[in-house]
């Protein structure tokens with residue numbers, strides 16, 4: 293008991309120190325670059341990549357801002373973007389030292405690895421707390437802004453389990469099912485001023501840079517939604533992931549080949565708390581601003597599907613699933629995801645939450661045909677390793693990972 297408390301205190305201290313360090317580092321960065329405007333070319337220099345079929349008249353969009361939200365299948369989508377960018381030799385705005393842009397601090401363009409005023413980028417796709425004016429200064433004016441939302445009930449269940457160790461105020465929630473206990477009377481446990489409290493309420497609102505403690509009927513919630521409507525050309529819905537990808541393909545003039553994916557960063561089903569309809573309603577009410585946000589863009593999403601054509605969409609989704617299944621048979625040993633302990637190649641092991649290895653990963657087949665080898669490997673490479681392959685030195689993330697897996701894991705088990 294005493295031991296456990298000490299571990300938690302130690303963890304808390306460490307988190308505070310790390311956050312203090314980031315704040316310090318961010319403000320120094322801002323002070324040293326008296327940030328001037330970065331004029332961006334409006335076209336990519338290399339136009340020789342028009343390999344589309346003759347009947348396609350559009351050209352693929354390559355200047356992309358993907359606002360990567362938490363716990364929304366965004367890692368899977370990011371893998372798609374990383375492969376697309378590599379294939380077309382596009383320039384990524386990558387973070388420095390870690391895999392996000394100093395989240396939960398607001399995004400500033402000086403957080404970009406090797407940032408220089410005047411440099412222009414094609415793709416931004418790492419976690420950040422959205423800050424439109426700063427993002428806009430990194431990208432050409434014609435950049436396509438898109439993001440992905442998820443039903444706040446599912447999202448809350450997922451983020452609660454994944455992040456609760458980072459949120460000290462959850463540590464004192466009693467009972468075997470802390471998630472349910474919290475939702476029965478959230479105000480009893482929730483302190484908006486607490487460390488990392490944003491993980492517990494309207495996380496999507498927070499990710500987009502808005503105040504996450506607004507009540508659902510606050511006029512600012514509606515204003516925020518209208519702002520997003522203007523700023524983002526496309527808002528996807530992770531609960532309909534394949535349909536989302538097809539809409540993305542249509543909007544960006546991509547090809548089916550560009551959409552192939554394996555679900556990354558998925559939890560073992562045994563660690564998902566089943567939710568009764570009542571609990572689901574509570575979760576949506578508690579995350580009322582996110583629920584409004586989701587409902588708004590769920591409506592626009594299905595209007596887009598309607599405009600695209602229901603049956604055409606069904607056909608395309610079927611085709612995408614068929615192609616993914618084909619790739620699965622080509623790439624994945626055992627035909628599916630396995631627990632981390634069963635992954636033989638370190639390079640393929642996914643990042644785990646504190647205190648439990650619930651995230652599944654994959655083993656590559658050993659006899660993959662040569663022409664698929666690279667594609668299979670990239671499709672299965674988790675985010676951290678992929679970013680390392682792209683040249684990001686993730687020393688902060690690695691240090692934290694070491695601490696999390698060696699020190700904290702012991703304490704909590």
Ligand SMILES: *[C@@H]1O[C@H](CO)[C@@H](O)[C@H](O)[C@H]1NC(C)=O
Nearest residue numbers: 337338339340341379380381
């Ligand atoms: C332009 O892109 C094509 C195909 O992606 C590549 O083969 C070619 O080397 C590139 N040219 C330049 C000048 O980067």
Ligand SMILES: *[C@@H]1O[C@H](CO)[C@@H](O)[C@H](O)[C@H]1NC(C)=O
Nearest residue numbers: 443586587589590591594595
């Ligand atoms: C999303 O919109 C569709 C189509 O209008 C509707 O059938 C569905 O119930 C909505 N989902 C939620 C969670 O509101």
Ligand SMILES: *[C@@H]1O[C@H](CO)[C@@H](O)[C@H](O)[C@H]1NC(C)=O
Nearest residue numbers: 560561562563629630631652
């Ligand atoms: C999920 O966890 C259960 C219980 O720990 C285990 O039996 C099962 O094999 C796991 N599933 C996968 C896909 O690894």
